[in-house]
Amino acid sequence: MSRVTLCLLVLPVLFGGAVGAMGDAIRLGDGRPLVGVYYFTHWWEPWRSSDDRILEDFTRLKKMGVNAVFLDSEWSQMVDRDWYWLDRGHKLAKKAGMQILPWLSLKVWVDVSDPGRAAGIKNMYGVDLDIGIGRDGERGRTKPYDPAVIEAATRYGTDYIERYLKDGAILHVVRNGKSCPVVALTCELEWTGSFDAVTQQMFRLWLRAKYCQDINKLNKVWRTKLAGFDEIDLRDQELFDLGAHCVGKAAHPGAVEDHIEFRAQVMDTALSEIKARLKKKFPDLLIATEMPYQMQCKHPHAVGYRINTGCNPSAARHADIVVIRATAPLTGEEEKAVLNFKKQTGAQVVLTYRSSPSWGKDMISGARSQAEMNRLHAEQAARIADGFGVYSWNEMVDVHMMPDPEPPGNPDAVVTETESARTVDMLAGMVAAFTKAVESGSEGGGD
Numbered sequence: 146m147s148r149v150t151l152c153l154l155v156l157p158v159l160f161g162g163a164v165g166a167m168g169d170a171i172r173l174g175d176g177r178p179l180v181g182v183y184y185f186t187h188w189w190e191p192w193r194s195s196d197d198r199i200l201e202d203f204t205r206l207k208k209m210g211v212n213a214v215f216l217d218s219e220w221s222q223m224v225d226r227d228w229y230w231l232d233r234g235h236k237l238a239k240k241a242g243m244q245i246l247p248w249l250s251l252k253v254w255v256d257v258s259d260p261g262r263a264a265g266i267k268n269m270y271g272v273d274l275d276i277g278i279g280r281d282g283e284r285g286r287t288k289p290y291d292p293a294v295i296e297a298a299t300r301y302g303t304d305y306i307e308r309y310l311k312d313g314a315i316l317h318v319v320r321n322g323k324s325c326p327v328v329a330l331t332c333e334l335e336w337t338g339s340f341d342a343v344t345q346q347m348f349r350l351w352l353r354a355k356y357c358q359d360i361n362k363l364n365k366v367w368r369t370k371l372a373g374f375d376e377i378d379l380r381d382q383e384l385f386d387l388g389a390h391c392v393g394k395a396a397h398p399g400a401v402e403d404h405i406e407f408r409a410q411v412m413d414t415a416l417s418e419i420k421a422r423l424k425k426k427f428p429d430l431l432i433a434t435e436m437p438y439q440m441q442c443k444h445p446h447a448v449g450y451r452i453n454t455g456c457n458p459s460a461a462r463h464a465d466i467v468v469i470r471a472t473a474p475l476t477g478e479e480e481k482a483v484l485n486f487k488k489q490t491g492a493q494v495v496l497t498y499r500s501s502p503s504w505g506k507d508m509i510s511g512a513r514s515q516a517e518m519n520r521l522h523a524e525q526a527a528r529i530a531d532g533f534g535v536y537s538w539n540e541m542v543d544v545h546m547m548p549d550p551e552p553p554g555n556p557d558a559v560v561t562e563t564e565s566a567r568t569v570d571m572l573a574g575m576v577a578a579f580t581k582a583v584e585s586g587s588e589g590g591g592d
Contacts, residue, residue, distance in 0.1 A: 152370060170464065170583045171493050171532045172319050173244070180576050181213040181246060181468075182536030186220060186237060187230035196237060202538065203241035209569075210576035211234045213276040213316050214238060214532070215435075215468065215497075217332055218247035220301045221256040228308070238314040245309075246316040246433060246468075248332035249302055252454075253412055254284045254287045254294050254336070267397060270297045277339025280380055287416035288339050292349075298330060299422045306427055317468075320431060327466060329433040334461060335454035336408045340379050351375045351407050363520060366399040379404065384471050387591055391418060391449045401452065408455025433495075434464040439471045440482035447472060458486050468495045474521040480529050495532030498522050500545040500572075505564030508571050518571055519578035525583035535572060546572070 167291040171179040184206075186199050203214070218231055238245050250256055257266050263274045272293035279285040287294050306328060309315045316327045338344065353374050356362040360373055369384070371377065379385060385404055420432045438447035440458050452455055461467050467486070475483065475496075483494055507513040525534040538546050546566040560568065 169531070170527075171495065171536075174319060174324050175318055177210075177212060178580060179213060179534075180211045180579065181215050181307060181495060181497065181532065181534035182211050183497070183535070184216060185216040186214075186216060186234035186336055188217075188392075189225070189252035196233070199237050200241060201236075203237060203243050204536070205569075207242050209573040210580060211243075211534075213246055213534075215246045216248070216542065217244075217251070218249055218305065219251045219256045219332070220249070220254075220266075220297075221251070221262055224269075224303075235309055235313040243314060244316040245314045246327055246329060247305065248329045248435065250298065250330065251332045252335040253289050253331045253333075253415070254298060254379060256476060257284075257297070258287050260374075266293075266297050270300045272296050275491065278325075278341040280340050280382070282340075285339055286337060288344065288413050289336055289458070295418050295422075298419045302328065302330065302419065302423050303393045303426060306423070306430070310427075318431065320429075320465075323429055325429045325431045326427065327433050329435060329464075329468075330419050331434065332407075333435050333437050333454075334412055334456045336380065336412050337454060338379065338404065338408050345377075345379055348379060348404070348407050351410075352403065355403070356553050367397050367403075369397060381578070387452050391445075391452050393542070405452060406457055406459060407456035411458045412455065413463050420463055423481035431465040432463065433466040433468060434461050435468045435470065436461060437470050437477055439469050439477075439479045440486060441479050442472060444472045461486075461492070462490050464490075464492055466493050466495060466532075468497060468532075468534070469530075470495060471498050472527055474498070475529070480525075483529050493531040494529075495534055496526040496530035497534035497536045499536050500568070502545050502560055502564070504545060504571060505560050505566075505568035508567045509564065515571060515574045519575055523575040523579035524582050527579050534578040535588045 161185070173179060184202070186194070206214075219233075223231055232427050235245060257263055257274065258276060263276065267273055271517070274287055274293045274297070275284040275291040277288045286377055296310055306315070306326065310326060317324045318327055319325070324543050352363060353520055356366075363369070363374070364371055367384075373491060377384075384395070384397050386395045388400060390401040395533075416432075423432075424430055436456065436458075438444065438450055438456075442448070469483070471479075483496070486492065491500060504518075508518070523533055535546075545560055546568055548560050548562050
């Protein structure tokens with residue numbers, strides 16, 4: 146049994162012990178607080194934006210007060226023309242004075258699950274990936290706890306950091322008086338699970354630890370009459386009815402919630418192991434991670450994502466910095482969840498907000514004022530988080546800033562030149578408002 150598997154067995158006992166103090170805003174070397182924007186300089190197509198357009202965007206963002214771009218930098222993108230597209234992004238960011246927070250793989254290494262890419266990992270790192278099994282018995286996803294996944298992720302992280310630490314544009318923030326590089330080990334926190342024998346047994350052992358070997362305690366929570374832990378089968382769709390749970394109608398919600406938390410802890414433990422290995426070589430390295438929805442979010446997409454992918458807050462406990470993509474300004478309950486997470490983990494949080502086509506329209510029509518947008522977004526981020534950002538500037542579907550994205554985005558989300566200009570002005574105003582709030586001492590995750 147691997148070291149990672151052994152760690153998983155004691156997670157229910159140890160989980161919840163880390164408590165840290167919330168700090169000040171995340172600051173770059175020039176003293177300015179971190180303000181980021183999601184931006185793509187490449188994609189698997191590859192992305193077709195020209196160098197001139199990217200540089201123009203970066204320069205414009207820099208003048209607005211944005212100092213970091215959050216950029217997918219997966220292994221599967223790196224091997225396309227041998228680092229060409231990633232080199233391009235660093236070259237242009239550095240020229241514009243921007244820094245890059247890279248997402249080093251897609252959803253806990255799903256991007257290497259298919260046979261061709263698994264063979265590429267074998268060729269590059271000499272490891273055989275233990276691919277999981279779907280509920281239908283067919284080939285599934287990589288398993289986060291797989292020692293080969295952890296080895297490949299560590300090797301790629303090492304290669305990436307060594308390549309760009311000196312001559313690239315890796316994000317650096319000041320922590321305890323030191324300039325520390327920051328990378329994210331994965332893009333989003335997401336694992337749908339595996340239905341192979343090893344993962345099944347790990348789940349049963351996890352449940353034994355959680356319920357102190359007492360099946361009656363589990364039955365009370367799960368609303369079941371199981372005779373023993375060995376009867377639990379993740380392929381039982383009546384017991385683990387994720388679809389019904391998404392709409393609050395699962396017959397056994399306790400069972401589903403335990404499987405969600407198990408997957409979250411598997412992800413967190415695996416990413417913690419990768420972090421520990423990287424920090425042996427790069428002691429000042431900080432690790433970021435991304436939650437695609439705010440904690441406690443009741444939006445149907447957020448509810449479904451958490452249930453189907455195991456994205457509980459516990460999946461992010463390994464991170465020094467957590468980037469949250471909020472669907473909208475946070476509610477009071479969502480604010481409390483962020484503050485509680487910071488207290489429990491000591492992590493810093495970057496609060497980014499999804500833009501929408503209505504932003505420019507609302508500003509033009511007078512439905513929303515600049516002051517109101519500042520209050521709802523920038524000032525909220527300054528009050529409860531440690532960094533601020535927007536999702537996104539030029540992405541394929543979620544483009545609400547640029548009027549003519551390359552390649553063209555969702556036609557229902559297109560903004561006009563006028564709406565774009567107004568939205569960009571509004572973003573500049575929010576960046577200024579966030580910075581002002583931070584510098585006036587409003588930040589720090591107040592009560």
